[in-house]
Amino acid sequence: MTNKLDAFLASRKQLIEQQLSLYTERLAMPETLKKSMLYSLEAGGKRLRPLVVLAVLNAYGKDEKDGIPVGCAVEMIHTYSLIHDDLPCMDDDDLRRGKPTNHKVFGEAAAVLAGDGLLTESFKLITSHVSEAVSAEKRLRLVDELISAAGTEGMVGGQAADMEAEQKRITLEELESIHERKTAKLLGFSVTAGAILADAPEDEVEKLRLFSSHIGIGFQIRDDILDIEGHEEKIGKPVGSDSSNEKSTYPSLLTLEGAKEKLAYHISEAKQIISGLSLQKELLHDLCDLIAARDH
Amino acid sequence: MTNKLDAFLASRKQLIEQQLSLYTERLAMPETLKKSMLYSLEAGGKRLRPLVVLAVLNAYGKDEKDGIPVGCAVEMIHTYSLIHDDLPCMDDDDLRRGKPTNHKVFGEAAAVLAGDGLLTESFKLITSHVSEAVSAEKRLRLVDELISAAGTEGMVGGQAADMEAEQKRITLEELESIHERKTAKLLGFSVTAGAILADAPEDEVEKLRLFSSHIGIGFQIRDDILDIEGHEEKIGKPVGSDSSNEKSTYPSLLTLEGAKEKLAYHISEAKQIISGLSLQKELLHDLCDLIAARDH
Numbered sequence: 001m002t003n004k005l006d007a008f009l010a011s012r013k014q015l016i017e018q019q020l021s022l023y024t025e026r027l028a029m030p031e032t033l034k035k036s037m038l039y040s041l042e043a044g045g046k047r048l049r050p051l052v053v054l055a056v057l058n059a060y061g062k063d064e065k066d067g068i069p070v071g072c073a074v075e076m077i078h079t080y081s082l083i084h085d086d087l088p089c090m091d092d093d094d095l096r097r098g099k100p101t102n103h104k105v106f107g108e109a110a111a112v113l114a115g116d117g118l119l120t121e122s123f124k125l126i127t128s129h130v131s132e133a134v135s136a137e138k139r140l141r142l143v144d145e146l147i148s149a150a151g152t153e154g155m156v157g158g159q160a161a162d163m164e165a166e167q168k169r170i171t172l173e174e175l176e177s178i179h180e181r182k183t184a185k186l187l188g189f190s191v192t193a194g195a196i197l198a199d200a201p202e203d204e205v206e207k208l209r210l211f212s213s214h215i216g217i218g219f220q221i222r223d224d225i226l227d228i229e230g231h232e233e234k235i236g237k238p239v240g241s242d243s244s245n246e247k248s249t250y251p252s253l254l255t256l257e258g259a260k261e262k263l264a265y266h267i268s269e270a271k272q273i274i275s276g277l278s279l280q281k282e283l284l285h286d287l288c289d290l291i292a293a294r295d296h
Numbered sequence: 297m298t299n300k301l302d303a304f305l306a307s308r309k310q311l312i313e314q315q316l317s318l319y320t321e322r323l324a325m326p327e328t329l330k331k332s333m334l335y336s337l338e339a340g341g342k343r344l345r346p347l348v349v350l351a352v353l354n355a356y357g358k359d360e361k362d363g364i365p366v367g368c369a370v371e372m373i374h375t376y377s378l379i380h381d382d383l384p385c386m387d388d389d390d391l392r393r394g395k396p397t398n399h400k401v402f403g404e405a406a407a408v409l410a411g412d413g414l415l416t417e418s419f420k421l422i423t424s425h426v427s428e429a430v431s432a433e434k435r436l437r438l439v440d441e442l443i444s445a446a447g448t449e450g451m452v453g454g455q456a457a458d459m460e461a462e463q464k465r466i467t468l469e470e471l472e473s474i475h476e477r478k479t480a481k482l483l484g485f486s487v488t489a490g491a492i493l494a495d496a497p498e499d500e501v502e503k504l505r506l507f508s509s510h511i512g513i514g515f516q517i518r519d520d521i522l523d524i525e526g527h528e529e530k531i532g533k534p535v536g537s538d539s540s541n542e543k544s545t546y547p548s549l550l551t552l553e554g555a556k557e558k559l560a561y562h563i564s565e566a567k568q569i570i571s572g573l574s575l576q577k578e579l580l581h582d583l584c585d586l587i588a589a590r591d592h
Contacts (some may be wrong), residue, residue, distance in 0.1 A: 029448035033456035037448075084412060089404030108385030112408070113456050116380060119415055120447035127440045136432035143439060144423045151416035152325035152333075160329035160409050
């Protein structure tokens with residue numbers, strides 16, 4: 001808790017989590033479905049995506065109020081994707097953040113429906129829960145941006161491409177394209193949604209889109225690095241051994257050193273972009289450092 | 297092909313099917329995902345939901361153009377729900393309309409993603425593919441109505457309630473509430489969306505919402521009746537034998553005769569509502585008759 005971002009995140013996280021639960025609590029639906037949706041929504045996590053929406057609004061010196069439903073919308077999308085990804089027919093994971101996955105608790109059918117419900121309702125937070133001060137045009141644009149980030153040209157497409165690439169040697173370009181869609185675009189929505197809500201100039205919205213692509217790819221490279229260095233510290237597995245499971249990663253394609261260089265490159269590019277914008281830079285610089293150095 | 301509706305449906309169906317394919321073709325996504333989405337979108341069916349959007353616009357004497365993307369949106373939602381419902385963890389169906397179900401052809405993971413993709417992209421048809429003549433407020437309202445019809449307070453909630461009710465004796469009221477959400481609300485979206493696009497007076501939009509509830513419930517009762525009478529004609533299964541599988545249906549709760557009376561009641565109420573509206577009644581009257589008498 002040494003930088004401005006940490007204090008910012010800590011102070012907003014509870015609010016985000018309260019609202020996430022409240023939106024869902026208020027919907028009329030069968031008890032089991034609601035429990036299943038709330039179970040995954042309340043399973044913790046960094047809440048990075050909603051917090052980034054607020055951080056961008058804050059950096060532009062704007063009221064963060066309307067960032068809350070928009071941030072909760074993207075968190076609901078993220079949560080649905082985890083529920084569906086964990087299903088036996090997908091990654092078949094029994095644990096997520098140390099707790100049994102949704103389908104282990106509620107069964108597969110309920111998990112499919114909980115995901116479908118979260119995905120569908122997420123858009124309503126934008127259409128109906130932001131204040132009247134946000135014009136209908138702007139709300140429509142936010143829905144549109146969220147669809148692009150989450151749909152077949154974004155997260156769903158990235159997940160499908162990832163499945164196709166399994167057990168296959170792919171190029172760095174293909175790997176980048178998968179992560180761009182699977183991870184970076186949804187995080188990118190948070191950044192651009194914050195900028196759109198803040199009435200940022202259009203050229204800055206586009207620069208922030210590029211910024212978010214750099215931090216999104218950086219986020220994924222750090223994930224790959226942690227996978228190796230985490231293993232090293234904990235179970236003494238040698239560096240690079242993950243390449244033996246035939247899944248292409250940044251270290252497997254670039255070496256660990258090369259991956260670290262690439263991470264540094266994307267973080268540096270991201271910071272460079274921020275330097276040219278009409279906003280308070282500190283929070284977003286700290287965000288870059290967080291992504292580059294996070295240990296979980 | 298004896299009434300006005302038949303001719304109307306026949307002339308519009310091809311257009312709807314062309315556009316459904318075209319919207320999906322144009323999206324950039326991995327080949328397998330696209331094939332899987334198109335496979336289910338192009339698997340046929342009555343296309344009742346999009347056609348109803350156009351029928352309501354036509355009844356109000358309005359251009360049907362903007363009804364096409366809106367109708368395709370609801371058909372994409374309907375299609376995603378069939379893909380997810382057919383999954384082994386849900387109804388575990390191998391065949392749909394005489395063809396192998398999506399997951400039998402593409403695998404379960406691809407079927408989950410195809411459903412997620414169709415659901416996500418459906419909203420984009422409303423946000424981005426209706427003409428500029430439809431105000432942003434109206435498009436937002438349409439998205440909102442579609443979420444209410446398809447989400448936890450609508451179709452997804454009805455599906456979850458249906459699962460909870462399986463192998464259980466439920467009351468007529470509970471049965472009605474399940475079908476209202478699982479079937480009637482999405483059909484209701486088609487009716488109200490048509491009215492909203494037609495700039496119908498607000499009181500007529502609400503009357504049409506009630507109309508759609510009657511025809512939606514009527515649709516489901518006819519389904520239950522066909523299940524019995526279809527069996528009788530084809531395999532000589534005695535009337536009412538479906539009650540032995542412990543799934544509550546209208547005939548099992550009301551007798552076959554009682555179900556037919558209830559169907560007649562809802563159709564009559566629906567026609568009554570139409571009589572009081574400022575539109576050409578013939579198409580929608582024919583729609584009521586089609587629902588009451590359909591043989592598949």
